[in-house]
Amino acid sequence: MIRQKAKERIILGIDPGTVVMGYGVIKEVGKNISLVTLGVIKMGHLDDHGLKLQRIFKKTLALIEEYNPDSVALEAPFYGKNIQVMLKLGRAQGVAMAAALSRDIPIQEYSPRKIKQSVTGNGNASKEQVAAMLQNLLGFKETPEFLDATDGLAVAVCHSFQQNTTLGTKSYSTWSAFVKDNESRLR
Secondary structure, three states: OOOOOOOEEEEEEEEOOOOEEEEEEEEEEOOEEEEEEEEEEEOOOOOOHHHHHHHHHHHHHHHHHHHOOOEEEEEOOOOOOOHHHHHHHHHHHHHHHHHHHOOOOOEEEEOHHHHHHHHHOOOOOOHHHHHHHHHHHHOOOOOOOOHHHHHHHHHHHHHHHHHOHHHHHOOOOOHHHHHHHOHHHOO
16 A cells, blocks of 8 residues: 655745734644744834734735645634724735735634634634643744734634644533544644
8 A cells, every 4th residue: 555645835924014913834744733934024213004904914925926825814813992002904815815816825714703613622722822732732832922822823823723624523511522533733
C-alpha cells in the first residue's frame, strides 16, 4: 500500500484594526498545525484613515508575498454600540480581504465568538485565555507585546479547525473528550 503525503496548507489569520492589526501564520500538515509567525502592524501614528487603509492593504500584500498562504481568514467586525468604530473596522477588514482577493486567495471570516469557541471551547473567553491556549497548543513561550497578534493567530487556528473534516462533523460536550480525540494536536 502506497501512503500519501499529508496535505500541507499555509493559513494567514488576520485580526483587522485601524490602530493595531494582528496577524498569525500557521502551517497545517494533515491534522497537525504549527506556528510559522505572528505579529502586529501598528497604525496609531497615522492620523488619516485613508493612509491607515493603504497601510493595511500594503502590509497584507507583503504578508501574502512572504508566506504564500493557501487561504486567509479574518475576524468579522463585532456589533458594538459605537457605529463609527464598527464602520472603521469593517473598512479595515474589507481592505485586507481585497488584498487577498487581488492575489486570488480564498477568504473566510469568523465571528469573534466562533474564534474563541473554536480555540478555547468558550465563546466568552478573554484575550488572555485565548493567548494561553494558543501557547499551549502551538508550543511557543513568549507572550507577544500586543494580544492582537494572538488574536490574528487564533483566527488562523479557528480556520484550520473549521476546515478539518473531523472537527467539522463532530461536536464535543467536554474538553476532555476533545483532548482524547485530538491528542496529536497537543504537545
